[in-house]
Amino acid sequence: MKDNRPNNLGHLFNGKMAMKRREWRGFKDTAYDFGYWLLTWAQLSAMVMKMPIRFTKALFRYRWLASYLSTPAFIDRHTLGQRGTQLRITHMHFDSMVKATIKIVLTTFKADANLGESPKQKALSDKIVLFDEMMMLQIMAGFPNLIGIPYQLVPVFECSLMDQQSSIPYIDAIESYGLPSDTCPLPTTEAGVAIEDDYPRMGKCFIGSTMPCDGSVMSTQYQDRRLKLPSFAFSLPVRYDDPEVEKAAVEDVRACIRFIEEQTGEKYDWDAFFKTMKRFNRETEYEIEKWEVNKTPYPQMTGASMALYRMYTYQMNGGIDPYYVKLDEKVNKVMMRGYANKEKCCAEPRHRAIVWSCPAHYYSNFATWCENCWGINVLVDMESLNAVRPFNLESQEEALKDIAHYYERMTMRKHTNGGHPHVLEELWRVCAEFNADMVIMYQHIACKTMAGLNGLFEEQARERGIHLIWVEHDLMDPRTVSRREMRGKVNRYMQTIMREEPVDPTLVDFEDEKAW
Numbered sequence: 106m107k108d109n110r111p112n113n114l115g116h117l118f119n120g121k122m123a124m125k126r127r128e129w130r131g132f133k134d135t136a137y138d139f140g141y142w143l144l145t146w147a148q149l150s151a152m153v154m155k156m157p158i159r160f161t162k163a164l165f166r167y168r169w170l171a172s173y174l175s176t177p178a179f180i181d182r183h184t185l186g187q188r189g190t191q192l193r194i195t196h197m198h199f200d201s202m203v204k205a206t207i208k209i210v211l212t213t214f215k216a217d218a219n220l221g222e223s224p225k226q227k228a229l230s231d232k233i234v235l236f237d238e239m240m241m242l243q244i245m246a247g248f249p250n251l252i253g254i255p256y257q258l259v260p261v262f263e264c265s266l267m268d269q270q271s272s273i274p275y276i277d278a279i280e281s282y283g284l285p286s287d288t289c290p291l292p293t294t295e296a297g298v299a300i301e302d303d304y305p306r307m308g309k310c311f312i313g314s315t316m317p318c319d320g321s322v323m324s325t326q327y328q329d330r331r332l333k334l335p336s337f338a339f340s341l342p343v344r345y346d347d348p349e350v351e352k353a354a355v356e357d358v359r360a361c362i363r364f365i366e367e368q369t370g371e372k373y374d375w376d377a378f379f380k381t382m383k384r385f386n387r388e389t390e391y392e393i394e395k396w397e398v399n400k401t402p403y404p405q406m407t408g409a410s411m412a413l414y415r416m417y418t419y420q421m422n423g424g425i426d427p428y429y430v431k432l433d434e435k436v437n438k439v440m441m442r443g444y445a446n447k448e449k450c451c452a453e454p455r456h457r458a459i460v461w462s463c464p465a466h467y468y469s470n471f472a473t474w475c476e477n478c479w480g481i482n483v484l485v486d487m488e489s490l491n492a493v494r495p496f497n498l499e500s501q502e503e504a505l506k507d508i509a510h511y512y513e514r515m516t517m518r519k520h521t522n523g524g525h526p527h528v529l530e531e532l533w534r535v536c537a538e539f540n541a542d543m544v545i546m547y548q549h550i551a552c553k554t555m556a557g558l559n560g561l562f563e564e565q566a567r568e569r570g571i572h573l574i575w576v577e578h579d580l581m582d583p584r585t586v587s588r589r590e591m592r593g594k595v596n597r598y599m600q601t602i603m604r605e606e607p608v609d610p611t612l613v614d615f616e617d618e619k620a621w
């Protein structure tokens with residue numbers, strides 16, 4: 106492939122909310138990119154037109170909804186500088202997330218009593234089981250007549266990825282209410298949305314959790330008080346490597362299933378569960394193939410798209426929607442073709458990097474910037490490396506163990522709270538497997554477990570000759586550490602320690618504090 110990547114991408118930023126113009130990528134890639142941009146707008150418009158009155162009411166009722174409408178700009182940030190296979194895979198991944206979110210938004214607004222009550226709205230609401238967004242939905246595979254919705258997914262998780270200012274009013278609200286300001290902004294924002302009464306009102310019951318950390322325990326209490334629904338506290342053991350705790354974990358899974366049965370009157374359908382998990386196992390195989398390709402000298406999907414997509418398939422979907430396995434098949438074909446053609450993932454790949462610890466939501470495209478500015482190819486992200494053991498498809502007893510196994514190792518929880526073998530030893534193993542010479546080490550200043558290990562990370566990276574670049578951030582609050590300051594950490598390391606010149610000098614420093 107002829108490479109026509111520019112070295113002046115920084116000129117697209119003008120200090121305003123939106124970029125100056127779209128990137129020119131040559132005729133074929135620009136047309137492909139523009140086609141997906143139009144498709145995103147078409148899908149968002151169709152979503153609004155499906156229920157214009159309820160949607161308009163929601164726009165005035167929920168502050169976060171305006172941020173959700175910046176989806177096209179969010180996707181643009183993640184495709185910057187991309188060409189060929191990498192561009193195609195990123196668009197396919199993001200489009201699947203757009204489709205999934207639209208489904209959730211439509212169901213939510215139809216069932217939301219805040220937007221108007223009716224027998225139809227009530228009937229739908231009674232079919233909904235709300236889940237803490239940090240919980241996976243696999244357990245719902247045995248309830249095909251019910252709908253599991255990760256409650257805070259759109260108001261908190263997604264909007265904070267799309268618009269860096271989205272969480273700020275909620276953080277301020279809950280801190281004025283008395284919450285200490287050193288709490289992680291994820292549970293803080295969740296609690297803030299609750300006290301601002303900005304969650305839709307729906308659902309038959311709520312499954313709260315202690316996942317991934319103590320912040321969720323705090324946040325669930327605030328939300329539970331506001332929701333006024335029967336709730337179940339799912340609290341799997343944190344020290345999950347100990348085989349002794351498996352029995353307790355399985356009992357918790359059983360109790361959760363029983364709770365949903367009692368609240369909804371539905372019976373757990375094991376045949377439906379096994380059928381869905383067969384699909385989920387196939388999705389896991391496709392994920393492992395992506396990792397295998399990225400371990401070679403010709404990685405085909407670098408940046409944040411792989412990790413964000415993995416969160417959707419692993420956690421929010423869990424094999425329930427058959428769309429994903431078909432998409433995986435398509436992505437796999439495109440990826441293998443790019444690999445066979447030895448396509449490059451950026452203009453000048455110089456370093457093979459791993460991203461470790463929790464990434465900043467307000468700068469989810471940080472890996473894309475690293476690639477365009479300094480030629481740092483991010484091959485895999487800690488958030489992707491969750492459980493991969495196949496679900497047992499015959500025995501109910503074994504399947505219960507598998508559910509517990511997956512829930513214990515869900516996003517963030519496995520690594521941030523999983524103890525030495527998962528926080529540290531696993532990082533070095535992953536570096537060796539992916540032949541990485543660099544780690545982008547996020548230092549989320551409010552994530553206490555990770556913060557206690559800085560010295561060990563430093564010492565062990567030095568022993569192995571791996572470049573460890575610490576990048577501080579505050580997850581959902583860009584006022585503490587801005588995007589520009591995050592870039593500054595990599596810039597300083599690359600200039601003073603590595604003594605390298607940037608691939609794109611216009612990206613070294615630019616203004617984007619007001620951008621979405």
Ligand code: SF4
Nearest residue numbers: 289318463517521552
């Ligand atoms: S980033 Fe850290 S503190 Fe925040 S929710 Fe995740 S594990 Fe907890």
